[in-house]
Amino acid sequence: MDVKQVRRDFPILQELVHGKPLVYLDNGATTQKPLTVIETEARYYEEYNSNVHRGVHHLSQEATNAYEKAREIVAGFINAAHSHEVIFTKGTTDGINLVANTMCRRFLKEGDSVIISAMEHHSNIVPWQMACEESGATLKVIPINEKGELKMDAFSALLDDTVKMIAVTYVSNTMGTINPVEEIIAQAHARKIPVLLDAAQAIQHMSIDVQALQVDFLVFSGHKIYGPTGIGVLYGTTEWLNKLPPYQGGGDMIKTVTFAKTTYNELPYKFEAGTPHIAGAIGLGAAIRYLQQVGLDKIQQWEEQLQAYALEQLRQIDGIRFIGDAARRSGAISFLIHDIHPFDLGELLDQQGIAVRTGHHCCEPLMDEFKIPGTVRASLTFYNTKEDIDKLVAGINRAVSMLR
Numbered sequence: 001m002d003v004k005q006v007r008r009d010f011p012i013l014q015e016l017v018h019g020k021p022l023v024y025l026d027n028g029a030t031t032q033k034p035l036t037v038i039e040t041e042a043r044y045y046e047e048y049n050s051n052v053h054r055g056v057h058h059l060s061q062e063a064t065n066a067y068e069k070a071r072e073i074v075a076g077f078i079n080a081a082h083s084h085e086v087i088f089t090k091g092t093t094d095g096i097n098l099v100a101n102t103m104c105r106r107f108l109k110e111g112d113s114v115i116i117s118a119m120e121h122h123s124n125i126v127p128w129q130m131a132c133e134e135s136g137a138t139l140k141v142i143p144i145n146e147k148g149e150l151k152m153d154a155f156s157a158l159l160d161d162t163v164k165m166i167a168v169t170y171v172s173n174t175m176g177t178i179n180p181v182e183e184i185i186a187q188a189h190a191r192k193i194p195v196l197l198d199a200a201q202a203i204q205h206m207s208i209d210v211q212a213l214q215v216d217f218l219v220f221s222g223h224k225i226y227g228p229t230g231i232g233v234l235y236g237t238t239e240w241l242n243k244l245p246p247y248q249g250g251g252d253m254i255k256t257v258t259f260a261k262t263t264y265n266e267l268p269y270k271f272e273a274g275t276p277h278i279a280g281a282i283g284l285g286a287a288i289r290y291l292q293q294v295g296l297d298k299i300q301q302w303e304e305q306l307q308a309y310a311l312e313q314l315r316q317i318d319g320i321r322f323i324g325d326a327a328r329r330s331g332a333i334s335f336l337i338h339d340i341h342p343f344d345l346g347e348l349l350d351q352q353g354i355a356v357r358t359g360h361h362c363c364e365p366l367m368d369e370f371k372i373p374g375t376v377r378a379s380l381t382f383y384n385t386k387e388d389i390d391k392l393v394a395g396i397n398r399a400v401s402m403l404r
């Protein structure tokens with residue numbers, strides 16, 4: 001992969017920050033957008049802005065076609081058996097809330113339990129906590145080892161007849177751990193328990209085939225896969241999406257409405273109440289097309305090289321401690337240096353044009369596990385270079401010498 005060439009596709013990577021060339025290492029929070037995504041979204045507003053599924057007029061049909069085409073692109077990308085298994089949402093958080101809320105209303109009751117893991121993002125903790133509170137079910141947590149890997153023996157031990165749902169992250173947003181999701185799904189399905197995968201940090205780094213995985217639900221955000229904010233995807237099998245009740249009520253999700261009774265639309269519209277983020281969905285389609293053109297295999301290969309290089313270089317920094325050091329990892333690298341507060345380090349890096357994230361990364365229980373208030377997180381993606389890593393390491397060394 002020609003990284004220099006790829007970088008030209010992302011206008012923002014040419015920007016200066018505090019007068020320095022931007023080194024963007026906060027891809028776990030959100031990724032930058034290639035020009036094709038920006039232009040595709042602008043073209044919708046400039047040339048065929050209209051509401052979908054409503055009018056017979058030309059623009060509405062054009063918008064509907066583009067919106068539904070985007071759904072097909074997503075379905076093809078994750079190898080869904082049907083495009084109606086792709087629900088457009090606001091993002092990962094919205095998708096998890098949809099499943100937790102509807103699952104709670106239809107399937108959870110007192111005495112049941114839901115399994116999550118110790119490394120979940122708040123958005124894969126709180127909706128399940130709320131569902132448990134509402135239904136009287138119990139939340140169970142898969143523990144992790146000191147390397148930030150799931151303790152699979154403990155997972156197996158949690159499985160019993162009370163478990164009605166398992167929701168885990170595919171890749172940790174804080175530590176980059178890639179979880180053994182195939183194994184989790186196999187054990188869950190042996191007991192007929194459905195599994196939701198939070199793929200927010202996986203979808204942009206590795207090819208995902210929902211049919212090969214046999215996963216029941218998979219969620220991700222458009223903005224972390226080079227697409228717009230405010231759009232995301234919930235994939236669900238036809239079987240499960242049909243079993244769940246509608247989430248929100250409103251236009252588009254209905255078949256007929258009378259004051260006496262409403263009947264609901266078929267999939268996927270049953271779960272898409274109101275005017276959707278049309279431009280966002282079309283932009284997400286463009287992002288996926290772009291990714292397919294660059295080639296996810298090439299992306300993965302480059303990212304693996306880059307990550308090995310980053311770990312090797314960072315390891316040489318005096319006093320560095322990695323938070324999470326899993327054998328299989330992708331994207332995020334979290335660390336602390338001596339007793340320096342992550343925020344101070346992040347601020348000094350920012351002054352050098354280097355963007356990293358500092359804090360708890362919406363994983364407070366994980367921070368408690370490691371007994372730390374937060375970390376510095378560098379999260380890499382395919383438009384990053386070895387030069388970016390060198391600048392990060394030099395930037396850290398400079399910051400440390402100022403702080404100590």
Ligand code: PMP
Nearest residue numbers: 091092093121123173200201221
């Ligand atoms: N899960 C994981 C693993 C994440 O990394 C994030 C975003 N940091 C989310 C969920 C939430 O995504 P969003 O804010 O786009 O809904």
